[in-house]
Amino acid sequence: MKYITLELRKIKKTSMSYIIFLFATLPILLMLLLHITSDEINKEFYTIIANYSVIITMCLFTVSIILANYIITREYQESTIIYLFIAPVSRKKILASKFGLLFLILFTLSIFTYGCIFLLNVMLGEVNSDIFARYVAACLSGAFLFFLLMPLIVAIALWRKNFISSMLISLVMLIFTSPFMFTQNFYAFPHLIPMAVSNNMLMTDNKLDINYPLAFLILALVGCLFTFVSVRLFEKKE
Amino acid sequence: MSILVQTNQLVKQFKDHKAVDSVNLKVEKGDVYGFIGQNGAGKTTTIRLLLGLLSPTSGGVELFGDKIFNTNIHKYLPRIGAMIETPGFYLNLSGAENLDIHRLMMKVKDKDSIQRAMKIVHLEDVGKKKVKEYSMGMKQRLGIARALLHNPELLILDEPTNGLDPRGIIEIRDLIIDIAKKHGKTVLISSHILDEVERMVNKIGIINKGKLLAEGHKEELIGGHGKSLVYKVDNIDKAVEIIRDNHLFDGEIKVEENSFFIFTDNDTLNSKITKLLVENQINVYESKIISPSLENYFLELVEKGEV
Amino acid sequence: MLSVVKVEIKKLMSSMVLWMIPAGAILPAIISVLVLLNIEGVYWKGYIHTSMDTFNPLAFLIFACFVSFIWAREYEEGMMEITLLYPYPKYVLLYAKIILMFIIIAIIVILWAVSTYIAGRIYLGEVMNTGDLKELIKMLPVIIVTQFLLVTITFFITMVFKNILVGAILGVISVVLCYLFQASPAIQYIPICLPMVLSHNLYGFNQVILDSYAVSFGILSATFTVMLIACVIYLRKKWELH
Numbered sequence: 001m002k003y004i005t006l007e008l009r010k011i012k013k014t015s016m017s018y019i020i021f022l023f024a025t026l027p028i029l030l031m032l033l034l035h036i037t038s039d040e041i042n043k044e045f046y047t048i049i050a051n052y053s054v055i056i057t058m059c060l061f062t063v064s065i066i067l068a069n070y071i072i073t074r075e076y077q078e079s080t081i082i083y084l085f086i087a088p089v090s091r092k093k094i095l096a097s098k099f100g101l102l103f104l105i106l107f108t109l110s111i112f113t114y115g116c117i118f119l120l121n122v123m124l125g126e127v128n129s130d131i132f133a134r135y136v137a138a139c140l141s142g143a144f145l146f147f148l149l150m151p152l153i154v155a156i157a158l159w160r161k162n163f164i165s166s167m168l169i170s171l172v173m174l175i176f177t178s179p180f181m182f183t184q185n186f187y188a189f190p191h192l193i194p195m196a197v198s199n200n201m202l203m204t205d206n207k208l209d210i211n212y213p214l215a216f217l218i219l220a221l222v223g224c225l226f227t228f229v230s231v232r233l234f235e236k237k238e
Numbered sequence: 239m240s241i242l243v244q245t246n247q248l249v250k251q252f253k254d255h256k257a258v259d260s261v262n263l264k265v266e267k268g269d270v271y272g273f274i275g276q277n278g279a280g281k282t283t284t285i286r287l288l289l290g291l292l293s294p295t296s297g298g299v300e301l302f303g304d305k306i307f308n309t310n311i312h313k314y315l316p317r318i319g320a321m322i323e324t325p326g327f328y329l330n331l332s333g334a335e336n337l338d339i340h341r342l343m344m345k346v347k348d349k350d351s352i353q354r355a356m357k358i359v360h361l362e363d364v365g366k367k368k369v370k371e372y373s374m375g376m377k378q379r380l381g382i383a384r385a386l387l388h389n390p391e392l393l394i395l396d397e398p399t400n401g402l403d404p405r406g407i408i409e410i411r412d413l414i415i416d417i418a419k420k421h422g423k424t425v426l427i428s429s430h431i432l433d434e435v436e437r438m439v440n441k442i443g444i445i446n447k448g449k450l451l452a453e454g455h456k457e458e459l460i461g462g463h464g465k466s467l468v469y470k471v472d473n474i475d476k477a478v479e480i481i482r483d484n485h486l487f488d489g490e491i492k493v494e495e496n497s498f499f500i501f502t503d504n505d506t507l508n509s510k511i512t513k514l515l516v517e518n519q520i521n522v523y524e525s526k527i528i529s530p531s532l533e534n535y536f537l538e539l540v541e542k543g544e545v
Numbered sequence: 546m547l548s549v550v551k552v553e554i555k556k557l558m559s560s561m562v563l564w565m566i567p568a569g570a571i572l573p574a575i576i577s578v579l580v581l582l583n584i585e586g587v588y589w590k591g592y593i594h595t596s597m598d599t600f601n602p603l604a605f606l607i608f609a610c611f612v613s614f615i616w617a618r619e620y621e622e623g624m625m626e627i628t629l630l631y632p633y634p635k636y637v638l639l640y641a642k643i644i645l646m647f648i649i650i651a652i653i654v655i656l657w658a659v660s661t662y663i664a665g666r667i668y669l670g671e672v673m674n675t676g677d678l679k680e681l682i683k684m685l686p687v688i689i690v691t692q693f694l695l696v697t698i699t700f701f702i703t704m705v706f707k708n709i710l711v712g713a714i715l716g717v718i719s720v721v722l723c724y725l726f727q728a729s730p731a732i733q734y735i736p737i738c739l740p741m742v743l744s745h746n747l748y749g750f751n752q753v754i755l756d757s758y759a760v761s762f763g764i765l766s767a768t769f770t771v772m773l774i775a776c777v778i779y780l781r782k783k784w785e786l787h
Contacts, residue, residue: 309634330560342552
């Protein structure tokens with residue numbers, strides 16, 4: 001916990017704080033804007049959320065890619081990694097504290113974003129227990145599944161050791177394969193699973209027929225594999 | 239003698255402090271000008287103002303006899319070679335490729351200038367290596383090579399010996415002296431390593447807390463300044479009393495823990511004082527003459543400036 | 546100016562983002578084929594439509610990343626001071642980078658068209674008819690010009706924030722906006738969505754609303770001009786590094 005707090009202190013007063021805030025509030029503002037500009041037929045707030053839920057998941061995924069790349073590559077680019085390695089803390093613990101920070105921020109962001117959108121829904125539309133349950137399911141499953149994906153992003157960051165390079169790889173990977181998110185083939189792209197699952201939780205029509213246990217299993221395997229790869233890369237003496 | 243660099247009451251005010259305060263410096267053609275000061279004195283800020291990288295709060299800069307503004311500085315830049323603090327490079331390009339980019343930007347047609355510049359700084363064997371594999375000293379040398387590449391009239395080097403090994407420092411020192419003497423270039427070096435600067439320069443400007451405390455030729459400034467006789471004796475108070483009673487020296491005698499200093503230009507006083515002390519049963523463990531140096535002069539000036 | 550452009554090309558050739566040129570050009574074609582793989586009755590125009598729909602929103606992301614890289618890189622690698630010491634007015638350095646961006650955009654768009662044709666040829670197993678091919682070729686200058694008119698937005702924001710991340714963030718926002726407003730009449734007034742809107746309609750698909758070509762081109766031209774002026778003014782007034 002102490003190390004997670006230290007990691008949090010490192011990103012305070014950096015541009016990351018503004019970026020996190022921007023991507024946390026962007027979906028909220030966009031949903032509001034859509035609601036305002038929609039014609040009367042499509043104006044039901046939850047319908048807008050359901051149809052455009054991919055925006056929320058895409059913003060959350062983008063900020064998690066940026067953050068994961070930043071907290072890893074910054075240490076290499078600013079040459080502070082040497083001082084981390086000579087501290088009396090095992091490298092596994094250091095890496096674990098970075099994952100811990102990602103977990104904390106991802107969950108906080110998800111709860112904040114979905115929470116604000118839910119509040120907007122309460123003010124601007126109709127809410128019932130089913131809708132509430134969908135929000136909770138989308139929030140928690142999305143955050144948890146994104147977190148399972150973080151080892152992949154961290155492994156790319158550890159491989160490239162350069163912020164822009166690793167971030168662009170992750171972003172291009174996400175954006176260019178995003179059309180598959182709406183097809184049954186999304187299982188082939190593990191990085192799309194969190195978004196596909198979260199979207200499906202919120203949607204009322206045109207839902208994909210998702211095998212949730214399979215989706216969780218694929219991501220769990222990817223998470224374990226890339227955790228192992230990340231640890232190996234981080235512990236490599238060069 | 240024509241003046242290549244001149245500032246008139248140059249001031250640079252940042253939000254919370256005045257980094258440069260009414261600086262009037264003058265660098266004449268052929269000078270090797272040592273611009274010295276402590277860390278944070280305002281050396282690099284002044285150099286940035288000279289090169290047009292910062293705009294002054296008030297006052298002006300003249301280069302090659304003309305007043306410089308943001309809109310006309312680029313016309314004079316081909317005549318200036320500069321290296322400011324730790325030089326930046328495109329890390330994934332080789333040393334030679336970085337210099338080639340500089341050559342193209344400075345409109346130098348001669349492609350051999352790259353090899354020549356690298357040879358001067360002894361990097362000819364590592365030209366094809368990527369800069370990210372260079373050590374700090376190699377990057378420093380490459381920065382100097384880049385400053386020399388387009389054969390400028392005026393060379394401005396900010397801390398050129400940073401990160402260099404002792405041999406490298408000597409090489410750069412000899413290079414700078416060579417550039418000034420044989421090739422008639424004017425050099426402005428800023429540094430806080432006084433010993434090295436003293437060996438290279440003919441003119442000095444001392445800056446402290448943004449103010450130019452002194453400027454002039456090295457010999458005129460340092461002159462007899464800082465010359466002193468130092469004695470280590472067993473009974474300092476008695477020794478000082480004996481010197482005063484015998485009217486050997488009536489000026490300032492500075493007493494420290496186990497030694498005392500007499501500030502004088504009169505070398506012959508040393509043997510007289512030593513003889514007198516020994517005759518009066520004072521044990522003299524050490525006596526020496528400390529010659530004038532830039533370091534002593536600088537410290538004296540800075541201390542006065544801080545009072 | 547030519548020597549400055551040559552230098553910019555030299556710097557780009559060895560940069561770490563060069564892979565985005567083939568990635569940005571080839572991936573949309575491959576992705577389109579994969580998306581349509583299990584669908585029957587696909588024809589050339591439909592395939593091009595899918596490829597264009599994949600390419601257009603992502604193109605701004607790619608170009609914005611390039612813009613912020615080629616500008617902010619100078620700060621990241623400590624080269625901005627040396628760059629400002631070159632004997633050129635500052636706006637020449639900006640113009641050289643803008644010209645470089647035009648070259649990059651042209652290359653990527655042409656490569657995209659070629660890879661789309663090749664992938665389509667393999668997938669559909671037939672040659673594209675001349676009419677469709679001519680229309681595709683006519684589209685290319687439109688896409689190049691409309692995407693180019695947006696580069697000054699990214700240049701200006703990167704100048705202000707001096708951060709390589711600006712392009713990526715702007716790019717993601719543009720993807721989000723294009724997706725959000727594709728069924729809304731508001732899309733024809735959002736500059737970063739206009740390349741998608743214009744190419745869509747000019748190619749004969751009318752699913753994205755467009756009332757007037759003149760207004761859209763006017764918006765793009767005005768955006769380019771205003772942002773370029775903002776860049777030049779910013780360079781004159783706020784170029785100091787410290």
